[in-house]
Amino acid sequence: MLKLHYAPDNASLIIRLVLEELGEPYETVLVDRSSNAQQSPAYLKVNPMGTIPALETPHGVVFETAAILLWLVDRAGRMAPAVDSPDRGAFLSWMMVASNGLQMDLRQHFYAERFTTGPVEDYRSIVAQRLRGHLDRYETLLGEGHAWLGSEDPTALDYYVATPLRWFALYLQNESWFDLSNWPHLKSLAKRIEARPAMQAAVDAEGLGATPLSHPSPANPPEGVAL
Numbered sequence: 001m002l003k004l005h006y007a008p009d010n011a012s013l014i015i016r017l018v019l020e021e022l023g024e025p026y027e028t029v030l031v032d033r034s035s036n037a038q039q040s041p042a043y044l045k046v047n048p049m050g051t052i053p054a055l056e057t058p059h060g061v062v063f064e065t066a067a068i069l070l071w072l073v074d075r076a077g078r079m080a081p082a083v084d085s086p087d088r089g090a091f092l093s094w095m096m097v098a099s100n101g102l103q104m105d106l107r108q109h110f111y112a113e114r115f116t117t118g119p120v121e122d123y124r125s126i127v128a129q130r131l132r133g134h135l136d137r138y139e140t141l142l143g144e145g146h147a148w149l150g151s152e153d154p155t156a157l158d159y160y161v162a163t164p165l166r167w168f169a170l171y172l173q174n175e176s177w178f179d180l181s182n183w184p185h186l187k188s189l190a191k192r193i194e195a196r197p198a199m200q201a202a203v204d205a206e207g208l209g210a211t212p213l214s215h216p217s218p219a220n221p222p223e224g225v226a227l
């Protein structure tokens, strides 16, 4: 049985959604953010990076969101172009941009004080420019119409791009520029993904409310805290 180490409304949500979409049986283990449990010696044995998520598998722990997603979809043979598909290179490239760009820049915005010794607001405004660039690039890709992003059958990349839209709306401190309507293809992706049965399971488990991606409200989880 796969075991997902998660905290509500954290990056682990992307993994939960893909597990649900794949119909994979899994258990969850709460990482208690209120006591900084991600830095506890016990958790660091699971994920030495001290970040959430981590996935325990029969073959050991997989951590880092992109690695877990690729591990899951390759094993399932679904939700990604096959290894020998002509689309594979583009899919992998934009998966890595979602990881090293979109997700990393959100992280730098949330935890700006960890990344700069200068004024935090100055740092955040530089990161915000990069975040807008990521949204613009995924918007363009969605407009181009690719099988691996925004098509009828969602891929891991669809979930990787759509889920953070919630965090843009809820957690970008002191940023008034974010309005999903400015990125209409992303907005329609958000609506399509939040209508999936996989999302309903996550909404119930993590207290995400109605319209969790296109018009989110703060999480009200049945266990743990969303920080």
Ligand SMILES: N[C@@H](CCC(=O)N[C@@H](CS)C(=O)NCC(=O)O)C(=O)O
Residues within 6 Å of the ligand: 009, 010, 011, 012, 038, 050, 051, 052, 053, 063, 064, 065, 066, 099, 103, 107
């Ligand atoms: N590079 C990591 C980043 C994950 C990440 O930023 N997780 C956040 C929660 S959304 C976290 O663990 N925050 C707690 C911390 O950094 O102390 C990944 O891709 O999994």
